[in-house]
Amino acid sequence: ISPTWFWSLIQNDFKTGNVDLEGCMRLLEKMQIPFDEAHVTHIFKKTIDKRVGPIISMDDFKAIYRAIVHRSEFQELFRAYSPDGKILPDSQFIKFLVKEQFHTEATETTAFELISKFEPIDEVRKKKQMSFEGFVRYMSSEECSIFKSQHKTIYQDMNQPLCDYFISSSHNTYLISDQLMGPSHLWGYTSALLKGCRCLEIDCWDGSNNEPVVYHGHTLTSKIPFRSVIHVIDKYAFMSSAYPLVLSLENHCSPKQQEVMAECLKSILGDKLLSSPIGGETEMTKLPSPEALKFKVLIKNKKVGTLEEGMLRTDAETVAETVTETGAETGAETEDISESELLSDEETDDTTPIYRSKSPSKRRGDRRTSSPPPSKKSKVKKPKIAIALSDLVIYTKSSKFVSFEHSLENQKCYENNSIGEAKARKFVKHSAKEFISHTTRFITRIYPRGTRMTSSNYNPQEFWNVGCQMVALNFQTPGTQMELQDGKFLDNGGCGYVLKPEFLRDHNTTFTPKNVGAYSKPMSLSIRLISGHQLPPSSLSKTNKADPLVQIEIYGVPEDQAKKKSSVVKSNALCPKWNETFSFNIQVPELAMIRFCVQDEVSLVNNEFLGQYTLPVLSLNTGYRNIPLLSREGIKIESASLFAHVWYY
Numbered sequence: 001i002s003p004t005w006f007w008s009l010i011q012n013d014f015k016t017g018n019v020d021l022e023g024c025m026r027l028l029e030k031m032q033i034p035f036d037e038a039h040v041t042h043i044f045k046k047t048i049d050k051r052v053g054p055i056i057s058m059d060d061f062k063a064i065y066r067a068i069v070h071r072s073e074f075q076e077l078f079r080a081y082s083p084d085g086k087i088l089p090d091s092q093f094i095k096f097l098v099k100e101q102f103h104t105e106a107t108e109t110t111a112f113e114l115i116s117k118f119e120p121i122d123e124v125r126k127k128k129q130m131s132f133e134g135f136v137r138y139m140s141s142e143e144c145s146i147f148k149s150q151h152k153t154i155y156q157d158m159n160q161p162l163c164d165y166f167i168s169s170s171h172n173t174y175l176i177s178d179q180l181m182g183p184s185h186l187w188g189y190t191s192a193l194l195k196g197c198r199c200l201e202i203d204c205w206d207g208s209n210n211e212p213v214v215y216h217g218h219t220l221t222s223k224i225p226f227r228s229v230i231h232v233i234d235k236y237a238f239m240s241s242a243y244p245l246v247l248s249l250e251n252h253c254s255p256k257q258q259e260v261m262a263e264c265l266k267s268i269l270g271d272k273l274l275s276s277p278i279g280g281e282t283e284m285t286k287l288p289s290p291e292a293l294k295f296k297v298l299i300k301n302k303k304v305g306t307l308e309e310g311m312l313r314t315d316a317e318t319v320a321e322t323v324t325e326t327g328a329e330t331g332a333e334t335e336d337i338s339e340s341e342l343l344s345d346e347e348t349d350d351t352t353p354i355y356r357s358k359s360p361s362k363r364r365g366d367r368r369t370s371s372p373p374p375s376k377k378s379k380v381k382k383p384k385i386a387i388a389l390s391d392l393v394i395y396t397k398s399s400k401f402v403s404f405e406h407s408l409e410n411q412k413c414y415e416n417n418s419i420g421e422a423k424a425r426k427f428v429k430h431s432a433k434e435f436i437s438h439t440t441r442f443i444t445r446i447y448p449r450g451t452r453m454t455s456s457n458y459n460p461q462e463f464w465n466v467g468c469q470m471v472a473l474n475f476q477t478p479g480t481q482m483e484l485q486d487g488k489f490l491d492n493g494g495c496g497y498v499l500k501p502e503f504l505r506d507h508n509t510t511f512t513p514k515n516v517g518a519y520s521k522p523m524s525l526s527i528r529l530i531s532g533h534q535l536p537p538s539s540l541s542k543t544n545k546a547d548p549l550v551q552i553e554i555y556g557v558p559e560d561q562a563k564k565k566s567s568v569v570k571s572n573a574l575c576p577k578w579n580e581t582f583s584f585n586i587q588v589p590e591l592a593m594i595r596f597c598v599q600d601e602v603s604l605v606n607n608e609f610l611g612q613y614t615l616p617v618l619s620l621n622t623g624y625r626n627i628p629l630l631s632r633e634g635i636k637i638e639s640a641s642l643f644a645h646v647w648y649y
Helices: 003-014 021-030 036-047 058-069 072-081 090-099 108-118 123-124 132-139 187-192 226-236 255-272 306-317 406-412 421-430 434-439 480-488
Strands: 087-089 127-130 165-167 198-204 245-251 297-300 333-338 384-386 416-419 444-447 497-498 524-534 548-555 562-565 576-587 595-602 606-616 623-630 636-648
Touching: 003 058, 021 036, 021 058, 036 058, 072 090, 072 132, 087 090, 090 108, 108 127, 108 132, 123 127, 127 132, 132 595, 187 198, 187 226, 198 226, 198 333, 226 255, 245 255, 255 297, 255 384, 333 623, 406 434, 416 421, 421 434, 421 444, 480 595, 480 606, 524 548, 548 576, 562 576, 595 623
Parallel strands: 198 245, 245 297, 416 444
Antiparallel strands: 087 127, 165 497, 333 384, 524 576, 524 636, 548 562, 548 595, 595 606, 606 623, 623 636
C-alpha cells in the first residue's frame, strides 16, 4: 500500500488514540470496502489476541485492511502484468484487458477510463497508471461481473409481436405466504412490480357495499379491496419497466361488481389503461409489440363478441354507461357465457372447487325473461360478464383451451390460453411439436396446480423450453424455481420481456426440446472456480467459519441438464480456494441457464444453503470474473462473491 495515501485516509480517525471494533468498521465503510461483520470481527479479535483492551493501532488496522482487501489470487494476476509488482502502466493494463478479459477492442481510452474510475491514489492516477489498490477495486467491481454488462440494458428487438417474448409472470400475486391461510397483501403486488414482473394475477370476488375484493376464494386467506390493488398497480406499474403490464383477472364477481371493477380500472389507471386497439385497428393478423404498448396496462379476461363490436359500442358510448330496466334483455349490461367458458379447469387456478352462489334474481336488469329450463347436467345459473369490463379486453382475451388443432383452426391472435402445469407437462411429453407450434402463435400462460397448498413452485424451464410466454410462479416462495425466474429476467435490462430464440418464434419450426436437430449450436463451456470471498458463515458457526462447496448446475433442454460439485474447503468462509475446472457441453445455449450455488457441508448427507447466483448462459462474460451471491430471498449479499475464470467457444 502506498504509505502516504493510506495514512492520510485514516490518520484523522486515530488522532484521539486507538480504535475499537466499531471504529474499525466505520473506517472500512468510509473507504467503501464491502465487509461481512462476522469476518471483520474474527480478524479484529485475532489481531488483538494477546493484548489488553479491545483496541487497535494504525498498523493493526493496516493488517486488517490487507487481510480483507489484498487477495492473493488478485496479487498473482497483478504481478504477471506489472513490471515491478507495484505499478501497472496503461500499456500493460490494456494487454491484461485484451488477453485475460477478452476485451478485444480495449484502447488507451478504455484503460484511462477504468484507471480514472478505480485508481484511488492521486499521483498514480495522474500518470495514467494503476496500483494494486486500483486493480483490486477494478477486479471486485461490476466491470468484472460474470453478467455481461450489455445485457444489463435493453438490447433486444422490442418490435416483435407480444407472443414472441418470454414475459415475467406471477401467480396469485396477492398472496405473501401460502394458499390456504396466508395473508393477502398489497405488498405482493408492489414487490412483484419492483422485480420487473409484467403479468400480475388478480382473483376478484364480490365484496360488501358493492366493492369487489381480492383473495383466494373458498380459503381463509385475508381479503383486500380491488380498488386498493389498482391504486398500488397505478403507482408502481412502470417503475422497473416501461413495457406493457398485463392484469390477469380471475373473475368471480357478479355483473354488478364487474361494472365497479371496470369503473375502478378506468378512473384509477386513466390513460395508462389500454381500452381500444392501437390505431383503432380491429382486423388483426398479429399482436402489437412491447414497444408499441409501452406504458400501457392490458386487461386479460373473458370477452364477449369481437373487438369490432366492442369498438362500435365504445364509439356509440351509449351502452355500458347506463343500465336500463331491460338491460339484460338487450344485452347492454351483461352477456351469457357458458359455465365452462367462464371458469373451465384451465382458466381457474383455484386450490379448492368452485361453489357458485345462487345469485339473487331480484336484481334489476338481471332477470332473464325467457331463459330455457336448465339442462340436467348444469344445475348452476350461467355466470354473466359485464359489457363494461368485457370492452376493456383488447389484445389479451382469455379463451378456453380445447386442443392444439382447435386453436390452429379457430383461435384469433389476440386470444390466449391458460393451461395448468400437469396438463402442460403432458403436452411437453407427448405433443411437444404441436405445443411449440401453438406458442409461436398464441400467448400461453402456465400456472401451478391447485394442490400446491404451500405455494410451492414447479420448474419453469420445462415450459420455457416449449416457448410458453407466461410461466406464472408464486413470487412469494423462495427456491431454485424463483432463482431461475429471477436469473432469466435479469436479461434484456430486467425489463420483464425476453425475446424468444428464433426457433421458438418461427411458425414452421421443427424444434423440440428432446430433438434439437439442426437447431443445435453446441457450446463448449469451461469454468475454473478459483476462490470465494467473505462467504456467509455457517449458521452453526460461533465465529466466521463454514465448510463451503460450490455446485454448478445447467438448466435447459433435457440433454443440457447437468450438475457438478466442487470439493469442500474445510473451516474457511473468508477466502476458500478451489482452483477446480468444470466443463460443460451445451447443445442449445439460447435456452440454457447456469446456477452457482454455495453450500456449507453440515454432514455427509446434509448441506446448508449459503448463497447462489443464476443467469442465462448467453449472458456469461468471459475472462476473470466475480460472481455475486444472493440470499434465498434473492437479495444481494453485499460482501460475498465467488471468483472464476470463464471461457467458451
